[in-house]
Amino acid sequence: MTDAPHMRLRTSPTSPYGRKAHVVVIERGLEPQVEVVSTDPWDPETDLTGDNPVGKVPTLILPDGTVLMDSPLVCEYLDWMAPDGPFLIPVAGIDRFAVQRIHALADGLIDAAVTRQFDLRRPEELQWQPWRARQEAAIARICDTLEQEIGVIAAQPISIGQLTMAIALDYIDLRFPESGWRDAHPGLAAWHAGIRTRPSLARTVPPGLAAQPQ
Ligand SMILES: N[C@@H](CCC(=O)N[C@@H](CS)C(=O)NCC(=O)O)C(=O)O
Numbered sequence: 001m002t003d004a005p006h007m008r009l010r011t012s013p014t015s016p017y018g019r020k021a022h023v024v025v026i027e028r029g030l031e032p033q034v035e036v037v038s039t040d041p042w043d044p045e046t047d048l049t050g051d052n053p054v055g056k057v058p059t060l061i062l063p064d065g066t067v068l069m070d071s072p073l074v075c076e077y078l079d080w081m082a083p084d085g086p087f088l089i090p091v092a093g094i095d096r097f098a099v100q101r102i103h104a105l106a107d108g109l110i111d112a113a114v115t116r117q118f119d120l121r122r123p124e125e126l127q128w129q130p131w132r133a134r135q136e137a138a139i140a141r142i143c144d145t146l147e148q149e150i151g152v153i154a155a156q157p158i159s160i161g162q163l164t165m166a167i168a169l170d171y172i173d174l175r176f177p178e179s180g181w182r183d184a185h186p187g188l189a190a191w192h193a194g195i196r197t198r199p200s201l202a203r204t205v206p207p208g209l210a211a212q213p214q
Helices: 016-027 071-081 094-121 129-155 160-175 186-195
Strands: 007-011 034-038 059-061 067-069
Touching: 007 016, 016 034, 016 071, 016 094, 016 160, 059 071, 067 071, 071 094, 094 129, 094 160, 129 160, 129 186, 160 186
Parallel strands: 007 034
Antiparallel strands: 007 059, 059 067
């Protein structure tokens, strides 16, 4: 047992946003303090909205009952909670902006992939091809940018930016295994195959996605 304050992280094993938070818990040694509670935000019977009016995962409930929502905020709090570094988000300076820029690019990749996936969930007559094509174009552009920068990114200390990139690419593999993103992005593909073996990522692979690097 530990005297450390107890927090609850509500997340779903297939949510890339929730996985970010779970990965930070593991990376920062917070498992004794954070109970990971599996929550399906799409379940009409869910009690998630009782904790978080936004109704999304991840949701982090602090010991005093304060609720944090939105994965960038949740990840930043968790990173700050573990006082011993190295931090996944540099606390200040130009390094912080560099990391948060990659984090934002990778979140944009997740947003486009999730938006595309939502369209596929609609009844066929409500699906809208131009909207899907728009998300696919965003995915391609973001992958192009990351491919151009992968040499610099890979040389940096591990950060929330890199971890979110890996999670975003895993999500694309999970939902769109036919996407073929590796063909046009060989540097990104090689980097992804390496980082996927990192314990925090290997332990949180979403159900349905092979744990072994592709
Ligand atoms: N910007 C939010 C997005 C979170 C999000 O959309 N989570 C999804 C699961 S992948 C969710 O809970 N959706 C429920 C809903 O939209 O009602 C974040 O970064 O945490």
